[in-house]
Amino acid sequence: MPRPTPRLLAALSATVALALSLAACGGSSKKEAVAPATASGPDLSGITLTLGDQANGLQTLLTAAGTLKGTPYKVKWAEFQGAAPLFQAMQSGQVDTGTAADLPTLQAISGGLKIKLVAAATADGSGTAILARPGSPVKTVQDLKGKDVVVSSAKGSIAEYLLAKVLTDAGLKYSDVHVQYLLPTAAQAAFNAGKIQTWATFGIYQDIAVQKGATIVVDGRDGRTSGVGFLSAAQSSIADPARKAAIADFLKRLSAAYAWTATHADQYAQVFARKNGVPADVAGIVVSQGSRVLKPVTPDITAKVQGVSDLMHRIGSLPTDVQVAGTVDTSLYPHSLAN
Template sequence: MTRIRTRIRTRTRTRTLVAALALSALALVTAGCGTESDGTASGPAAAASDVTLTLGDQAKNLQTLANASGAFKGAPYQVKWAEFEGAAPLFQAVQAGAADTTYAADLPTLQALSGGVPIKAVAALRNDGTAVGIVVRKNSKIKKVADLKGQTVVVSSAKGSISEYLLANALQQAGLSYSDVKVKYLLPTDAQAAFGAGKIDAWAIFGVYKAVATQQGGREIVNGEDGRVSGYGFIGASEKALADRAKKPALADAVKRLGTALEWARSHPDAYAAAIRKNNGASAEVAKTIVSQSYGELVPVTPEVTRAVQKVADTMHGIKVLDPNVKVADSVDTSLSVK
């Protein structure tokens, strides 16, 4: 097994579930697929209608957005979705050949690259960082980041998540070191149940799970705005898919369609929130929060982006969460034009 699979399975308390998710995805998304290109450059490229792209997703975020906006309506290729509740099992699915693309924040992508997952960042996603936060119970004595000293903080979903970078950076800004807290790792659904039962004092979390936690009595003590996270995520593509003569044009088209979907979400926030309520089972309040905190724009992976994310890599390498370190600029493929 690769380093990334070994690292995730040995350093988290959810290794059995993570492995099962990856294997399940492999079975689900490969069953019934049409003819696939062998990835070589010889021979004629397959017709677009014969191509199937398997798009990786977390918590139905992209799928909900794509369906609500109609982004893939009329696409000249087939689209399948590989759904996971966190980045770690999504990257395992790519490693297993069960997904062509990834959708993740900066640090999970860096962790996957550090572990040898064969992907390239093909587009960047940008937001204001407020989708990531550290949440405590309403009546907790923890009022600010400095109060976390000596406490146990649960990080979702695995070692090297965006919520872990927020924790590390916020601790540093508060004059604390990473060793001043005890970190435990839980997948979001497990952590959500434990948090609701009062078994977690502090939870570093993201997205829909943070929105639900605050709605159910949690109190946010810090989030990722004001540079506490980079504000960038990535759409990645497997090197195998990028080398496939038939799939690469479909990948380029899919990335542009996701950009169009994000533009639709910005101009139709109420319709997007309604889709989240319907497809994800979220309440109206949670759906509205998700819309306000979601990635708002798809942009090229420019030197500005790579510099911002390199800072994340260097910080996490310094506290031995990311090892070996990653040179971000070397893990980018700009051949799929975003704009």
């Protein structure tokens, strides 16, 4: 199998499986049209919208769907290896909006980052898993007791939530395992070299490891993760009327890209494989594990993610128990746009 390119490995991250770009899709090459901003709105010609991305996910999706063509504002992409550096860039005003799974987003909010949750997407959770090396004695969650488990990419990642949830469900304590944190590229190298035996990870890292013989101890399906990924925006960006209008327009274009993927599966997987330098079969798995539609952040979604916040605060991973409903701004992507 061809090795992932350095460019890919520098861009991949935690919330890939739940990242808003991943979708199961198939069909012809016709692109979805997106209406331009209305003439009565603010002038967006002087706006450069900086989009924070992980795993080349959003950029690959929007390139494949072509829905960013003709924006009345300029677009700049900022790629990050994980959610933590993405949110650091948002904190410093370098990024307007970005995508991440639920727990990394909660971690950023708990740490004081001033952002709002403006849209969401859900997946089945299969893109997050705890892996064991071939031949490992670890076969079940109970077998993890007393073991070292490497979590990617940092404290507060979606992989850490999966670990905490399955331990709790199995009647074990989080302290029953020895947790270490490694960025995905470092963890991948160590796992491949046999230096670590058990790895909680996600997305393309998970899929490549499985292709090389790793076994899935447990994944995030069946409620073991929320399956929710968020598009968040800096409050400072929302406070600027023109920038807010640009973000709202971008969300409509992102929604149209999801709609495009619903009938263009093969084409999207081909673009993903080509852009990220991975085999077609791996690309097909990655996109099949992702979200299919952009949604407003509804009370049902916030209630589901509140459970994530409660558990992770209880085990000490979140400094504060984030009240998720209070972090939402539905004015950029209201319910009517999702219909």
